[in-house]
Amino acid sequence: MKNTKLLLSFLLACTVTISFGQRRKKDIIEVQSAEVIAQKPKLVVGIVVDQMRYDYLTRFWDQYGEGGFKRLVNEGFNCKNHHFNYAPTSTGPGHTSVYTGTSPAMHGIIGNDWYDKESGKMVYCAGDASYESIGTTSDAGKMSPHRMLTTTVTDQLRLHTQQRGKVIGIALKDRGAILPAGHSANAAYWFEGGATGNWITSSYYMDALPQWVVDFNASDAVEQYKKPWTTLKPIETYVESGTDANSYEGLQKGETVNSFPHDFPKIWEANGEFDILKRSPYGNNITTDFALAALEGEDLGKDAITDFLAISFSSTDYVGHFYGVNSKEIEDTYIRLDQDLARILTTLDEKVGKEAYTVFLTADHAAIQVPAYLQDQKIPAGYLxxxxxxxxxxxxxxxxxxxxxxxxxxxxxxxxxxxxxxxxxxxxxxxxxxxxxxxxxxxxGxxxxxxxxxxxxxxxxxxxxxxxxxxxxxxxxxxxxxxxNPGFISYSRTGSTHGSPQIYDTHVPLLLYGMGIKQGSTVNRTEIPDIAPTISALLGMAFPNGTTGKPIGEVLEFD
Missing domain, CATH: 3.30.1360.150 (Gyrase A; domain 2)
Known part of the structure; x- marks a missing residue:
């Protein structure tokens, strides 16, 4: 009997110990799971560099500093074989595909503009006459994302956070701001240019500009760039581009040669006043200035609820179209953009916290070498x-x-x-x-x-x-x-363009950096629709509702 009591006491003690141990293990697992779930970036920054070919990353590598492109590559993840999986490769479809996780077959943005079968007229991808301009008396603000048929990763963030996570889209081009920001964004802002040089928006988002935008427009933040465009570094160090003055580049109105320096104050009125800044790296400087003002003005990344800042650098496209892939101007533009990226990353370190944000950088399409230049190199090319x-x-x-x-x-x-x-x-x-x-x-052709x-x-x-x-x-x-045919385009004989299914238009960079991102690289093929589900997986939320891409699992770092 005594032995029986001892045995029962022993078994009870074991049961209590095992039960306590299991409960403790369960508590630890639950706490760890809660920590993993809670460890989301305070801010995601999506960067689209308009018309960036992948080889701009490698061609100009020695010209870049340590804090911009090199920081993203060396400390982040580089998808070296990243492509668009559709055509036409242009700005509207490109931005939409990055953020929707699908292609035009599903999201419906089949071009910057296209022939509408019902109305028998051309329609613009972001045009919407049912809304009013905010911040201008022109029609430049009559825009919305209503022609986009699916949700974006930014829409899913708004839904996932019960509209507590903020989403802001910024670009010189309206479509570069509106389409990435999605249907339910807090705001999208774009640059009017012309005589005002102001940032504007649409009544789709708000009834009046917020005070921080009013203050930015009232300052000399844009006016300071009304100055000549000279090379940032000595031009003789620009060895990854062709001769400065040549027949493959456009000529600004009022100029007699298409080489540096470009005296913007002298040709200001002839080229649309502030519009000329779009065709220079100053447009990217202005975009960066405004994006950093938005970071502060909208209190982005200030709490544990993830916010999203979608930035598109449009000037790279304007410069590429005007001067071409092989120009001194494009080399200078990317050297200066590298400094803008460094400025953004440094500010995020200070304002959000170095380990508290995630960045991705990609492009909306790439570009062809100027066919006339290719012809002179005895390479098959031409014009339709x-x-x-x-x-x-x-x-x-x-x-x-x-x-x-x-x-x-x-x-x-x-x-x-x-x-x-x-x-x-x-x-x-x-x-x-x-x-x-x-x-x-x-x-x-x-x-x-x-x-x-x-x-x-x-x-x-x-x-x-x-x-x-x-x-x-x-x-x-x-x-x-x-x-x-490869190398053939319908375009002017100066400058570069895009739009084809050929590899020179589809191969673009994808760099991911920051919280939740591994350090490394891959040459496995990845595609533009993979970006949105990858960010969705990082944030632990539903994918955009038309998603056809897949998460790039090898870039994500889960505890």
Whole structure:
């Protein structure tokens, strides 16, 4: 009996010990889980560098300081083989795809502007006449994201935090601010330029500018950049670009040569006053100044609830279009942008905390080398003769259908046919698409042609056809899709452009840095729609509702 009592006492003690131990272990696990859940960045900063090719990171590496691009690469994660998986590669679709986690086939932003089949007119990706301009008497503020069909990672943050997390979008270009900020943003601001040089917004977001914006516009923050554009460093050190004065670059109104220095005060009025700053690194300086003012004015990253600041640097695109990929101007612009990035990171360290924020940097598209320059290097390249093509194509249409009216519009390398006229002529749409495609494939500079019927009925998994299909929205896109040969564009003979499915337009950087991001790099292929779900996974929230990308697991660091 005594032994039995001893045994029972021993078993009871063991049970209590095990129970306590299990409860303690469970408590520890719950506490650790709570810590992991609570350890979210106070602020996410999304940076899109408009028209940044991946090789700008490597070409100008020796010109960069330690605090900008190099800090992001050396202390963050570099996705070296990052691409757009669709075309057309342009600003509106690019920004939208970065933030929605999907492509134009799903989110609907198929170009900066496109032919609207219902109205029979061109529409702008962010235009919305139902709202009023705020901060200006012009129509420049009549904008909203209403044509974007899916949510963004910034929308999901607003939903996830019960609207307590702030979202602010900033860019010189309206679309570069509006589309990343999403449908439910607190604000998006863009630069009007012209005679005012003010930052403005839309009544979609607010009834009046906040005081910090009013104060910024009233200051000399923008006026200080009304000065000549000279190189930041001695021009002889700019060895990663071509000769300064050449025939591949544009010429500002009032200038006699297209080389440094560019005397902006002298040619100010002739070039739209403050608009000329967009075509220089000063536009990026202004964007940085305003973004840092927003950081303070909106109290971003001040508490444990994650905020989101979406910044787009537009001037890199303006400079690229005007001067080209190989210009001294583009090299100087990136050297100066590197300093802007360093300024942003240093301010985030001070205001938010070095271990308390996350940054990603990517681009909305890349760009082609100037074809005229490529031709001079004996590389196959050229320009589509759109005038000659139209004359030849009109002859074909008259011969085949008796009228040229069967084609309503050509934009973004897509033809929109008049389905009603074809029906009245008793011509099958699929047959018309195929006949037109065969005709256009014979024209100089055209490498491939696809039909809307092919986009509807096939599931392409690789190659150019897959890229086109990812950009093809069944309600909005055209009936015949053109793909120029590599190196061929429809553009002026000076400056660079983009828009194609070719690799020079799709290969862009993706750098991730800060809280929750590993240090390292990968050459595995990643794609633009992967960014939004990666940030969503980092924040532990639902993905944007049209997501087709996947989280890049190798960049995330979970405890």
């Amino acid at each position: 003769d759109m005038g000659g093509m139209k004359a030849k194509f009109d002859e074909f249409l008259k011969y085949k259908y008796g009228t040229t009216d069967v084609v309503k519009n050509l934009s973004n390398y897509q033809l929109f046919l008049d389905h009603k006229i074809l029906s009245n002529l008793d011509i099958d749409l699929d047959d018309a698409e195929e006949d037109i495609a065969k005709e256009l494939l014979g024209y100089d 055209i490498g491939q042609v696809y039909t809307g019927h092919q986009m509807w009925t096939n599931n392409y998994t690789k190659g150019i056809a897959n890229i086109l299909q990812n950009g093809y929205n069944q309600k909005r896109s055209g009936d015949v899709l053109l793909v120029p």
